[in-house]
Amino acid sequence: MKKNIEIRWHGRGGQGTKTAALLLADVAFSTGMHVQGFPEYGPERMGAPITAYNRIGESSIRVHSNIYEPDYVVVVDETLLHSVDVTKGLSVEGGIVINTTKPKEEIIPLLNGYEGNVYTIDAHYVSMQTLGRYFPNSPMLAAIVKVADIMEQDVFLSHMEASYQHKFAKKPEVIEGNMNALKMAFQEVK
Amino acid sequence: MSKATDITKINEHSPYYDITPGNQIYGGGGSRRFNTGEWRTQTPVIDWDKCTHCLLCTPVCPDSSIPVSDGRREDFDYDHCKGCGICEKVCSFGAITMKEGM
């Protein structure tokens, strides 16, 4: 991982995009890093495009602006590709991770000529296989951790397990499904 | 705990440092020492022959200037009565009349 990493998330209100950004901040914090996780400030409306951000680094983070030149972008809902310029300012050394059922060749033409790395994952498939319902944020979280090499995969998994045990203390039956979603996402993101 | 405020010592000649923070007044009953009776331009007078000690006048007095003892009213507290005349209006027996002046 490079010294400081900036990530921009694109999703739609209600999909858990903000939660995913906060979870990423959480897990990075657990491994001793300095973190920032915040939504685009404003009212959240179901289905409306929303943006969330992460800064992750080894020293304290002082900047309090939005991120305009991210190292990585995560697109939680592929329908946004038609309405939002998701690669705007995106570093060509970094990359973009897109939740889609389509093959990469069909997605690349929608990225305004972006020349960096493009990764796709079918989070719907992963989520249905492991959780039986559509919750894209766990698979997308694992995908960005792998793609951006934020931490070792086994370190990530052990911290996430602890975090789920805390978060789902009252419904432990969903922990295993979520852990499987993370593991499967590691394999599925390409 | 502060000492009770001597309100006779806080007046319009007091410098700012003699005025309590937030004008707070410590100790109850300070108004007893403030003789509002001198504001009076009309004065209630009781006719004891007509008074039945029904005590309707006592609770309506805004200045608590109709003292009661053993269920019977006493004469007005002229140190504090401002002469508003409400007692005259409420008296059903014509026992209170307002006269001009102090």
Add this chain to the structure above:
Amino acid sequence: MSIRERMSGNEAAAYAIKQINPDVMPAFPITPSTEIPQMVSTFIANGEIDTEFIPVESEHSSMSATMGANAAGARALTATSSCGLAYMWELLYVAASDRLPVVLALVNRALTGPININCDHSDSMGARDSGWIQIYAENNQEAYDNLIQSFRIAEHPDVRLPLMTCQDGFIISHAVENIELIEDDKVKSFVGEYTPENYLLNPNMPMAVGPYANSPFYMETKMNQRLAMENAKKVILEVAEEFEQISGRKYSFFEEYKLEDADYAIVIIGSAAGTTKEAIDELREQGIKAGLLKIRVFRPFPDEAIVNALKHVKAMAIMDRAESFSACGGPIGSELKAALFDFNVKTIAVNYFYGIGGRDYTVNDAKAIYQDLINYVSGTADIENFKYIGLRK
């Protein structure tokens, strides 16, 4: 050993309130401060603290109940933002003139209209003349630290003034960042018990709070408020020094960042200070002597100390995140320029408006401001009295 955590600014404020464990917290929800009373009432429901939470029907009532509880002898605080603060307006002045040391956890948000829920300082800056102490935070850490210190300052017998801690709405209140918490027992002994000399529920000494004061008394009352504000300066520094002993973190009226040898300075309040520091580090690498003065305490206004820290710079940008519609500058701009005059410092001082209604302020914006200052000093640009950052032209 401090406790390493990550939390949002609102969580940090709620956590500080939990550790302070005030007697009473009346509150009414408003974005973006809603989470503070929400989290505190959860702590209460879970039995973690025994604060009496009063759900009220408006901010006029939340401030009234906070003041009433405090006058009765309780340690009381509330939280609000924007229009909520505006709805408290009448009571803000009453709390100050009645000398009730209540605390308000304010989360800064633009005042309507047009209606807007994002950050600027128009709410607290509008209340700057209400007689409240105002302490601003750059990040979640400072929001937490300022609240821990708040009651010690407000309740000090030489002060006895209401105090608002301010943090930037959403930018800080909703951003999760690293934070260092202080252990419960240390906070408890630092904050101490509230033992007012006089209070309404004291049966041994009845008292009157807030009597009518007409013209023979009003001016003397206001003079006493001013003196209390003056005393607050000393107390703020004393409390900060004691706080450093339990936290290791140093606080004063303001923070200087690479200011000592700076030729060009930005004077700013709140979260944008961190963004500016990043710009300073980049400029310093290019040999540009950029520096920062971040105001923490705006009320009382530490005029002399600020001027002393800035008097050597060749040019300064005074940054306002609120309009005052004087048509000739914002609140910090006006006050600092007046202070420069009072202490005979004649230098280039330009007032900038930025971040109004949540307009983003970036590292590049800060760098552009320093470039402006360089141009003014070198005479390659005409000096303007006030400018806008990020305004579309």
